Amino acid sequence: MEGSYGAPPPPESVQKKFALPVDSEHKATEFRLFSVAAPHMRAFHLSWVSFFACFVSTFAAPPLLPIIRDDLDLTATDIGNAGIAAVSGAVFARVAMGTACDLFGPRLASAALTLITAPAVYCTAIANSPASFLLVRFFTGFSIATFVSTQFWMSSLFSSKVVGTANGVAGGWGNLGGGATQLIMPLVFDLIHNIGSTKFTAWRIAFFIPALFQTLSAYAIFFLGQDLPDGNYSQLHKSGDKHKDNFSQVFYHAITNYRGWILALTYGYCFGVELTIDNIIAQYFYDRFNVNLHTAGIIAASFGLANLFSRPGGGILSDIMAKRYGMRGRLWALWTVQTLGGIFCILLGKVGSLGVSIAVMIIFSVFVQAACGLTFGIVPFVSRRSLGIVSGMTGGGGNVGAVLTQVIFFRGSRFSTETGITLMGVMIICCSLVIMSIYFPQWGGMFCGPSSKVTTEEDYYMSEWNSAEKERGIHMASMKFSENSRSERGRRVESAPTPINGTPSTYV
Amino acid sequence: MAVVEGFLVATLLLSCLASTSYGVTFSSLQKTLVVSASNQQGKVLKGGEGNITITWSYNNSFPAGTDSAYKTVKVKLCYAPISQQDRAWRKTVDNLEKDKTCQHNIVSRPYSPSNNKFTWSVERDVPTATYFIRAYAYNSADEEVAFGQNTDAHKTTNLFQVEAISGRHASLDIASICFSAFSIVSLFGFFFLEKRKAKSAEKK
Numbered sequence: 001m002e003g004s005y006g007a008p009p010p011p012e013s014v015q016k017k018f019a020l021p022v023d024s025e026h027k028a029t030e031f032r033l034f035s036v037a038a039p040h041m042r043a044f045h046l047s048w049v050s051f052f053a054c055f056v057s058t059f060a061a062p063p064l065l066p067i068i069r070d071d072l073d074l075t076a077t078d079i080g081n082a083g084i085a086a087v088s089g090a091v092f093a094r095v096a097m098g099t100a101c102d103l104f105g106p107r108l109a110s111a112a113l114t115l116i117t118a119p120a121v122y123c124t125a126i127a128n129s130p131a132s133f134l135l136v137r138f139f140t141g142f143s144i145a146t147f148v149s150t151q152f153w154m155s156s157l158f159s160s161k162v163v164g165t166a167n168g169v170a171g172g173w174g175n176l177g178g179g180a181t182q183l184i185m186p187l188v189f190d191l192i193h194n195i196g197s198t199k200f201t202a203w204r205i206a207f208f209i210p211a212l213f214q215t216l217s218a219y220a221i222f223f224l225g226q227d228l229p230d231g232n233y234s235q236l237h238k239s240g241d242k243h244k245d246n247f248s249q250v251f252y253h254a255i256t257n258y259r260g261w262i263l264a265l266t267y268g269y270c271f272g273v274e275l276t277i278d279n280i281i282a283q284y285f286y287d288r289f290n291v292n293l294h295t296a297g298i299i300a301a302s303f304g305l306a307n308l309f310s311r312p313g314g315g316i317l318s319d320i321m322a323k324r325y326g327m328r329g330r331l332w333a334l335w336t337v338q339t340l341g342g343i344f345c346i347l348l349g350k351v352g353s354l355g356v357s358i359a360v361m362i363i364f365s366v367f368v369q370a371a372c373g374l375t376f377g378i379v380p381f382v383s384r385r386s387l388g389i390v391s392g393m394t395g396g397g398g399n400v401g402a403v404l405t406q407v408i409f410f411r412g413s414r415f416s417t418e419t420g421i422t423l424m425g426v427m428i429i430c431c432s433l434v435i436m437s438i439y440f441p442q443w444g445g446m447f448c449g450p451s452s453k454v455t456t457e458e459d460y461y462m463s464e465w466n467s468a469e470k471e472r473g474i475h476m477a478s479m480k481f482s483e484n485s486r487s488e489r490g491r492r493v494e495s496a497p498t499p500i501n502g503t504p505s506t507y508v
Numbered sequence: 509m510a511v512v513e514g515f516l517v518a519t520l521l522l523s524c525l526a527s528t529s530y531g532v533t534f535s536s537l538q539k540t541l542v543v544s545a546s547n548q549q550g551k552v553l554k555g556g557e558g559n560i561t562i563t564w565s566y567n568n569s570f571p572a573g574t575d576s577a578y579k580t581v582k583v584k585l586c587y588a589p590i591s592q593q594d595r596a597w598r599k600t601v602d603n604l605e606k607d608k609t610c611q612h613n614i615v616s617r618p619y620s621p622s623n624n625k626f627t628w629s630v631e632r633d634v635p636t637a638t639y640f641i642r643a644y645a646y647n648s649a650d651e652e653v654a655f656g657q658n659t660d661a662h663k664t665t666n667l668f669q670v671e672a673i674s675g676r677h678a679s680l681d682i683a684s685i686c687f688s689a690f691s692i693v694s695l696f697g698f699f700f701l702e703k704r705k706a707k708s709a710e711k712k
Contacts, residue, residue, distance in 0.1 A: 066597070070635035071675055075594035108702060115695045119688030126684050128674055198632040200675025208683070215691055222698050234706035287597050290606070413594060 018229065025480045026229035027159040031166050039226040040157045044166065046225045047106070047150040048173040050114050050217035054143035055177025056184065057121045057210040058086055059304075061137060063182045063282045063297045064189055064203045068133070071200040078130040080411035083279040085138035087272075087402040093145035094399060098392020101152040102250050105233030107225040110149035114218035117143035121211035125204040143214065144399075148392045150174060155380040155387055156228055160485050161319065164330075164377030168315015171376060172307040172369065178278040179304015181210070186297040245385070245474075253464045254389035259382045262434050263375055263394045268401020269431040270338050270371035273345065273424060275402035277303055280410055281361070284417045289354045299358055306365040313366075314373025326490025327381065327443035334374040335435040335446065341367035342432065345425030349418045368428075372398075381440070381485060384478040385464040401431075443488050450489075457482040531605030532652045537644075540574055541581070541656025542567050545641045547668035555672040556632040562614065564643045564656055566621035577653055578619040578645040583626065584610035586657070588667045591637035604652055610642055619645060636672040 019037030020028040028040040035041040061068060061082070069079060093113070100109035120139035127133045150170045158166040188209050192202040227233045254260060282300035285291055291299070314337065321329030344364035351357045375394065383390045405427070409420030439445035441455040461482045465475040546561040547553070553560060562583055566575050586609045592598045600609045612634060615626045642657040659666045 069595075069597070070633075071672065073636045073672075076596055077594055108698070111698060112695060115691050115698070118691040122684040122688045122691075126676055126681050128676060198673065198675065200633065200673055201677065201680070202675075204675055204680055208687075211687065215687070215694075218691075219694070222701075232705075234702055283597075413596065 022229065023159045023484055025159070025477065025484065027157055027484075028229075029159045029161055031158060031162040031169075033169070038224075039229055043107075043153055043157055043225050044170055046217075046221045047110065047146075047153050048170045050110060050214075050221055051144075051146050051150045051170070051174030052177040052180070053210065053214045053217045054114060054117070054146050055174055056181040057117075057214055058137075058141050058144050059178045059181045059278045060121070060140075060185050060207060060210045061086075061124070061133075062279055063185045063293070063300060064206065065283055066286060066293055067189070067199050067203045071203070072127065072130060072133055074130050074133065077412045078133070079283075080406065082130075082134045082137045084403055084406045084411065085134050086141040086279065087144075087275045087399045087406070089138050089141040090143075090145045091396045091399040091403065093142040094148050094396035095389065095392040097145040097148040098152070098254075098388040098390070098395070099247065099251070100388075101149050101391075102245060102386065102388035103247060105227035106149040106153035106156065107221060107227045107232060108234075110146045110153075111218045111222040111225075113146055113149070114143060114214055114221070118211055118214045118218070121207060121214060124207045124211075145392075145395070147171065147174065147398075148388070148395045151376055151379065151391045151395070152388050153227070155391070160380070160481075160487055163380050164315040164318035164322070164373070165312065166315070167376040167380070168318070168373035169312040172309075172311025172315075172373060175274065175307040175311060175369065175372070176304060178274070179301045179307060182278075182282055182297045182301035182304065184209070186294055190294075249469075250386045251389060253383060254386035254393060257383055257386070257390065259438050259440075260390040260393045261397075262438055263379060263382065263390075264397025264400070266334070266338065266432055266435055267372070267375050267394045267398040268404070269428045270341060270368050270375065271395075271398035272401020272403075272405055273341070273368055273428060274304075274365075274372065275399065276405045276410065276424065277365075279402075279406065280417060280420075284421075285354075285357075288417065289357070291354070299361075302358070303361055303365045306362060307369050310366040310369035311373040314370030314375075315377055316373075317370065318374045318377025322377070322488060322490065324490055327378070327440055327488045328446065328449075329490060330374065330377050330488075331435060331438055331446045334371060334378065335432055337367055337374055338371035338432040338435070339429055341371055342425045342428030345428055346422050347425070349420070349422030349425065352418075378438075381488060383464065384461045384481045385475075440488075457485050457488075461485075531603045533602045534604055534607065534655075535602055537652060537655045538570070538574070539656055540567050540570050540654040541565070541643050541645060543583075543641055543643050543656040543658045545658045545666070545668070547666070552669045552671050553630050555630050555634050555636075555670060557630070558670070559627055559629040560641075560668070561625065561627045562641055562643075562658075563625045565624060567656075568621075575619070575621060575645070575654070577647040579648045580616060580646045580650075581619050581624070581643050582616045582646065583614040583628075583641060583643045585612035585614055585634065585639050586610035586642045588638040588640055588659075588663055591639070614641070630670055632673050634670050634672060636670060638667050638669050640667050 020030050020032060020040055023029050032041060036045055065079060097109060097113065117140060120136050124136040127136050151167050154166040154170050155163055185206055188206040189202050192205050193199060197205060230236065281303055282296045285299045286293065286296035317333055318330045321333045341364060344360060344367055348360045348364050351360055379391055379394050380387065405424055409415055409423055436446050439448060441451040442457050442460050444450045461478045465478065469475055541564050543564045587598045592600065598608050601607045614628045617624060640657055640659040640663055642655060644652045645654040647653045
């Protein structure tokens with residue numbers, strides 16, 4: 001495979017031995033969960049742990065709101081606004097993060113963001129008014145843009161056969177933080193309160209725990225991580241092995257690809273819904289069913305904790321469907337699972353007893369989180385050149401969904417929380433319908449097969465490069481990717497026409 | 509699958525049973541207790557420092573024997589309407605089991621028709637808000653049977669304010685600032701190190 005496109009064979013210094021089997025791009029073709037071998041599995045563990053830490057910080061306030069709202073004299077509107085602020089920062093941060101990954105590499109981008117948002121978490125301990133509370137939640141919320149670097153990193157290190165699984169597990173275990181924090185924060189608060197602090201001091205001290213965790217994980221990424229199988233961006237840029245891409249070209253190809261926009265919208269109604277629930281569910285159970293703080297935290301936690309297996313399950317399902325049905329299978333699975341999530345959401349708002357409510361919530365969480373995993377089984381194939389920005393747009397769309405949903409249904413006192421939940425379910429079902437419009441000419445869409453005029457993966461991915469760039473040979477990574485993505489045809493791979501294995505100048 | 513269904517049905521039945529209990533309603537109670545508090549107009553009580561003296565007694569203008577069922581009296585700190593606005597967690601509801609108006613207990617005493625006095629020092633976990641005092645009389649089954657409050661029926665007179673402690677301490681402030689500064693400095697350190705590594709890769 002090496003050198004078949006006219007490029008000189010890689011020098012001996014780059015011929016490394018990897019702990020996992022790799023393809024022509026040196027991406028791992030297997031996903032071994034219990035290994036920490038550099039660079040693939042180590043990067044996996046570093047990225048999900050730091051993303052987990054960011055989620056813990058961003059949603060550290062909701063389980064302690066019954067205390068914080070008394071200390072800072074917050075109204076329901078203040079709380080709603082802070083919840084919206086917490087997820088709105090990341091809308092643009094995620095797109096910016098996508099750009100940063102494309103240009104500087106996921107390792108530096110995620111370590112930098114994690115470290116720069118840590119002060120917001122430290123300063124939550126000194127908030128003293130609704131305004132300052134809103135500000136700290138706003139800036140802390142930027143940290144969950146590390147989602148994009150997680151997905152980008154996994155997409156850079158794992159081949160298309162396992163990318164859905166890698167993305168799903170990394171994303172899911174990171175999102176777990178939103179659930180774990182609902183358990184961790186009340187526990188830490190109780191501990192500090194029992195040692196002797198008053199309630200209004202104990203919650204402040206409790207915030208140092210997520211802040212320190214975040215700082216430490218940033219250090220770990222910087223010192224132990226590696227961007228690509230062959231090295232870090234900065235080294236590869238200088239040694240000439242990796243070309244430093246042109247931002248405006250990368251940006252243009254991302255925003256002109258309609259599939260990125262559609263996935264951004266639908267992600268708003270699986271992940272955005274997940275973020276919304278993380279913000280409101282503890283208070284919902286505390287206020288509606290009169291359970292105590294601890295119990296409300298445990299119930300809320302079980303929503304986020306389902307991420308342990310549900311989002312990875314979505315990713316795995318995506319890869320399984322792709323094996324048999326290719327990209328069309330991935331699309332059908334996404335639409336089905338997300339719509340079912342909407343149905344259970346409608347139900348959640350309707351049930352009035354505690355036990356059934358918890359059961360429905362758990363089922364709902366499995367479907368909604370699996371839909372997130374399924375979405376990122378598709379994202380790596382939308383664009384190769386602009387993977388970072390497309391990931392960022394989709395991720396950002398998730399946050400836009402969270403902002404919109406909270407503004408429309410969960411702010412102030414217009415709807416009761418249970419009515420808001422039901423209406424949110426209706427919105428999920430409606431917005432998921434657009435998945436039907438995604439179409440890849442080389443693979444097809446939900447209702448149509450691949451294009452009748454022979455279109456190959458190379459045609460699709462090479463259209464992102466112009467002839468001048470191809471002459472300079474900087475499109476090679478996309479070429480290799482096109483070859484490797486042929487598996488998205490599903491079982492038809494054996495009978496597919498072999499593309500012209502030739503020089504790039506054939507494609508204009 | 510059948511096991512899951514069975515579990516769901518069982519939970520449903522149990523929860524139906526659990527939610528059939530009724531509470532006493534506030535509108536069914538008579539205002540037979542006279543409650544007064546020593547707060548001065550315009551003076552704000554500070555959490556952890558201020559105190560307030562409460563006296564309560566039975567109103568003798570009610571027919572004799574009305575208080576025969578009273579066993580204990582619980583005096584509570586209650587939120588005035590202005591502190592309940594846009595805060596559904598402090599809502600006034602007629603069913604006393606669901607009512608959240610009075611969330612802080614001041615004192616609990618066996619019932620006696622007169623000579624009841626208590627000086628309460630404002631605890632440190634009382635939030636900043638406007639309050640009034642209400643006393644409930646309970647019977648031997650621990651159900652509310654009567655009440656009294658130091659304000660009128662619309663809860664507009666004799667209200668007093670509490671200013672809570674902030675919970676902040678100088679040591680916390682300093683720790684927050686120091687750790688934040690440390691994070692930013694580390695970030696610059698990372699960029700510097702990265703540039704150096706890249707330069708040495710170039711030289712190779």
